[in-house]
Amino acid sequence: MGDYFQTIVDLDATERDAQELGARVLDWLIADGIVAAERTDCVLGGDGYGHAPGPHFTKAVDDPDPVDLWTNGFHVQTGRTVFDSGQGDAGAATCPLCRTEIRLVDEVWEPIESAWGPFEGRFQDWAEDGGEGIVHCPSCARPSGIDRWSWEDDYYACGHLGFTFWGWAELTSDFTREIGRRLGGHRTVLLAGKL
Ligand SMILES: [Zn+2]
Incomplete structure (x- = not known):
C-alpha cells in the first residue's frame, strides 16, 4: 500500500x-x-x-x-x-538535442550505473545549487541542462x-x-x- x-x-x-x-x-x-x-x-x-x-x-x-x-x-x-x-526508477532519459533515448535500467529494472554517470549530481546542481545541471549527452556529446531532458513515463x-x-x-x-x-x-x- x-x-x-x-x-x-x-x-x-x-x-x-x-x-x-x-x-x-x-x-x-x-x-x-x-x-x-x-x-x-x-x-x-x-x-x-x-x-x-x-x-x-x-x-x-x-x-x-x-x-x-x-x-x-x-x-x-x-x-x-x-x-x-516516488517509488521505482526512471526507465530512460531522452536528450533534448538529438532525441536519443538513454536506457537507465536493465531488463530486471535494476539501474545501470554507467548509464547514470552523465547525470550524476546534476539534479542537485540544478535544484539546490542554482546551477544549470549540465549533462553531456553520451550520444551526441553536446551539453544541455538537465531540466531540458525528458524522462520515460514522465x-x-x-x-x-x-x-x-x-x-x-x-x-x-x-x-x-x-x-x-x-x-x-x-x-x-x-x-x-x-x-
Ligand atoms: Zn544528444
Missing part, C-alpha cells in the same frame, strides 16, 4: 512568474468548487497542509467515487523543484511550478489540458506515482 499522487508540472513557468500562475490556478479551482478554499492538514508533501476536495471535485476526475483517504488534498509547489514519481520533471493531487482518481485529460490553458498555454507533464 502507498499514497498515490498526481502532479501536473508546468515546464515553462519561470522563477519569476510561478507564484502568480500558481495563485491563478488555485483561485480557479476554488471558484469552481474543485478544491476547498481553506487549507487543512490533508497532504503528505510540504508542510502537510493543502486544500481538500471541494463539492465539485468530480469535474477533474473520471471516477466519481468520493476520495475518502485522509491524504486527499491539493498542494501548489513553487520554486526550483525536481518533481519525481518519471521526472524539472520545473518551478507543480500542482499535486493526493489520493485522487485519475485526472481527466480535459482537466489537465484546461490547467495548461489557464497557465497561458504552457507545456505541462503529468507525473503519477506513490510514496
Whole structure:
C-alpha cells in the first residue's frame, strides 16, 4: 500500500512568474468548487497542509467515487523543484538535442550505473545549487541542462511550478489540458506515482 499522487508540472513557468500562475490556478479551482478554499492538514508533501476536495471535485476526475483517504488534498509547489514519481526508477532519459533515448535500467529494472554517470549530481546542481545541471549527452556529446531532458513515463520533471493531487482518481485529460490553458498555454507533464 502507498499514497498515490498526481502532479501536473508546468515546464515553462519561470522563477519569476510561478507564484502568480500558481495563485491563478488555485483561485480557479476554488471558484469552481474543485478544491476547498481553506487549507487543512490533508497532504503528505510540504508542510502537510493543502486544500481538500471541494463539492465539485468530480469535474477533474473520471471516477466519481468520493476520495475518502485522509491524504486527499491539493498542494501548489513553487520554486526550483525536481518533481519525481516516488517509488521505482526512471526507465530512460531522452536528450533534448538529438532525441536519443538513454536506457537507465536493465531488463530486471535494476539501474545501470554507467548509464547514470552523465547525470550524476546534476539534479542537485540544478535544484539546490542554482546551477544549470549540465549533462553531456553520451550520444551526441553536446551539453544541455538537465531540466531540458525528458524522462520515460514522465518519471521526472524539472520545473518551478507543480500542482499535486493526493489520493485522487485519475485526472481527466480535459482537466489537465484546461490547467495548461489557464497557465497561458504552457507545456505541462503529468507525473503519477506513490510514496
Ligand atoms: Zn544528444
